[in-house]
Amino acid sequence: MLLESYQVLERLRLPHGLYIASPSEQYSYVWLRDCVYMSMPFLNKPGDVYEKAYHRMLDLFREYEWKLDILCRHKPTWEWEYIHARYRADDVTEIHDQTWGHVQHDMIGAVLFGIGSGLQAGRPMLRDEKDKEIVQKLVQYLQNVQYWCDPDNGMWEERREVHASSVGACVAGLKAVESIVDVPDHLVKAGLRTLFGLFPRESSDRSVDLAQLSLIYPYRLFTGLLGEMIAARVERELLRKRGVIRYRGDSYYSTLEQEHGRGHPPAFYEGTEAEWTFGFPWLALCALELGHRDKAEAYVRRTEDIMLKPGVLPELYYSGTPVPNPNTPFGWSGAMYILAKEAVQSKYEKKI
Template sequence: MNTDQALKVLDQMRLPNGAYTASLSKDYSYVWIRDVVYSVLPFIQKPSERYEKAYHALLDLFLKYEWKIDIHRNKKPVQLYEYIHSRYSRDLKEMNAEWGHAQNDAIGAFLWGIGEGVKNGQRVIRDHHDIRIIQKLVDYLECLEYWTAKDNGMWEENMEVHASSVGACVAGLQAVKLIVNVKDDLIKKGEETLNHLLPRESETKETDLALLSLIYPYRLVSHDMALTILENVTSQLERTYGCIRYKNDQYYNEGAEAEWCFAFPWLGLCYDELGMIDKAEEYFEKTKKIVPEDWAVPELYIGGKNIPNQNTPLAWSVALSYILINRIQYSLTYRAVQT
């Protein structure tokens, strides 16, 4: 399967400032911190202008709102608009619309992407201003007491303590501890919350698609816990075109929960991380079935209708599909040559 087209599709969502919109659709023509992190995962392994410029754009965004971060390094946000915003206009400005901005996982994801980028030789840090803002984001998570903080989570919905959010923060803090000052206790508190909460996502959700992030890309949980998470997700959430996010999800629910396309490549990448090649190849085959020839992979198939919604292509869906298909095709080719 030719993956060159995938990069062309991703580039359509790349903005002149280096950030990415979540989709080409009108509804998603915005910049989400988390979506940018996932959209540039295909470029993380070696120095890449796409990766570096994306993080420079996000760093510039944080520098623009440094005054706000300064306030909430010492005082917890109360209203949602007081949090570091999760979604921005294409020119990286806050918008006045009400939104579930309490998304601690987005900050954790960003920190993780910075740390992993540095480890892989990416020039994501330009100067002392970038170092300063990274330190302030660590301080922000400490002020929030992220390990007990209720937030809107990856899906921007109800406020509760989400394992996926706590895990993203732990992964992010671990990733930047060689760059800035991160207290060991700050990481330990998050790990204690995960030990208590997992394999549940939250008090109200036994399992959730967001938990896959703790396996890929964060590599945060033990092998046994990863297997438990995968068993719960595949047995309870898997459907025809992907996975539902969680039971009784009402987003694009028209008689049934919507089926999210990036779930299949995400599951494949999780199994690949665990060295479970047969399972990874199983989801490689399932992924190929939901990737159209033009690589405009949708966000989801509408529940009860089985047709894609308008958020097509979704950058996150394209990126994860690209990574899995490339990985497995390379593996298959290598094994064929060896035999």
């Protein structure tokens, strides 16, 4: 299953080093956030797969440096003015014929975190001074948009709110690069104030959200009792038979969405939310972070049980059914399975 999961990622990797989210028509684009997660299994592997993904992201920011320079001078007004989160697969250019919620601060935080993680692992993440300059401008961009209080579309690319998962990603990303560029101390402190002010909620309107698991893994901002509280709330309220729902009342691929359409109050969809497959390995990784190896192993087994065939995980299953949606295989889910499986194996080998 592990080998097949790697082969799925290989099939989704494009020649320039980034990934499409899925071969489905709906998802055959490059999302920077997905690329961050899909590159994680290669952080400590031989070869240049990990840094190649980030070099292409840095090239993207170089190509749009003119835009980055503008955004470093004034806060954007419209969503399309922000750094885009999704791009065409072939040439990694902005998509202007579709509206999209591009205000996704967690995406920028994730990229910075990935760069910092690579540097810490001894990988050649920065090719020259220009790459370093781009990283500095991304820090300035987060400062200028006031990521700690600017409502964003968040990990799920939906209605704008101040999301704990987005603020946390930015805090982790800023801390990851503070050894190579200038990160003002107040910039991190502002994010931490917001993060702890929201705790244990995801936002003012949302009590618990699958995205909050990122604050435990990979960002490791909430550990110990705080991490336990976040994980327990997700398990108690969002865990389902074939995955984890993103939040209560989620209408995306809800069993009622096609019949009634979206736009209804969240309570309208409760009990019909789609079950996301990467929720199981994500909970496994969080369990390991919190010291619960047996629970982590159980979640890895549950992940393997919902594979359509070895290594192939759909994005989600329709609520309470064994029916997957068309976004199959879903690279983000495959990457999370690899990370969880290898982490559990490593813990087991160390114990022996």
